[in-house]
Amino acid sequence: MAKDDLPQPKRRNKTLSVADALSGALDPVLRKRGFAGRDIITHWRLIAPKPFDDTTLPDKLTWPRSERSAEGATLYLRCAPGQALFAQHEAPAIAAAVNRYFGYILINDVRLSAEPFTPSSGRRVQKPYQPSQSELAKVGKATEKVEDDDLREALHALGLALSRRSSQKAK
Template sequence: MAKDELPEPKRRNKTLSVSDALSGALDPVLKKRGFAGRDIIAQWRHIAPPPFDQTTLPDKLSWPRSNHGAEGATLYLRCAPGQALFAQHEAPAIAAAVNRYFGYVLVNDVRLSAAPFTPGSGLKAQKPYQPSQSELAKVGKATEMVEDDDLREALRTLGLALSRRSPMKNQ
């Protein structure tokens, strides 16, 4: 490369998923809590056996200080009120489920964390959206020229979803 030539700048106008955009911000926080990645937290609903998938959340992984490999961490769980005794009793089953998911002995022991349990907001039921007559008419007019029935229906569904999200509906 000549002295006059500058390296081509990195493209910054590419699309990213939310998880990719936040990974840089979340990874240092998760590493402080002992997690190598986001899998155990993000997939907890699939990893934990029922009812612990709804009543517990991973808080931290504590690794032993020996140099004998990465196996055998202690998983600390936040637990819903009234579920602590049950979760402690079923700790071997929870550890087995985590190990089964990852395919190796990641967790040797499960203990309860003193941190309070805060369940996710994803469980809240949402009201079904009912578009107004003006929105239906506007989207119908925009898609009426499309000849393919499947494509017209897909565009109509997309148009209604976008009109619901739009802050300026009357433009």
């Protein structure tokens, strides 16, 4: 067989985000937990009512064995310490929020999971920023000629925020 007879490999000259590259790898794991898709997990902060968007995470869905319909699953939630009783009391509101998001009755019951709650790692506690005297003077000088008090205060706050960003980038 000559070199020219070999099929050329298909090239994928496009960039992919990490989420797109890993999406196929997560689907079998999610199916084992009862989830048909990633929507309920990825959009939980939009779906869940306050404060449950921060204090709970969906763990798994279980479907009744006798029924063949897609309605009426039980949603198991991981719950933050000290929030379990409140989440159990508000289970109908959580189920209603999930059903409202999907547009049909997906969840009949909400129960608590025995799995430990692990809050999202994306949140960081920000330390209060104390601008230096030179930054305060620089921003004050730039905004001193603005006559409107509210606009001057807003521009002053914006200037301090921008100086904080530039000082963090320099580090």
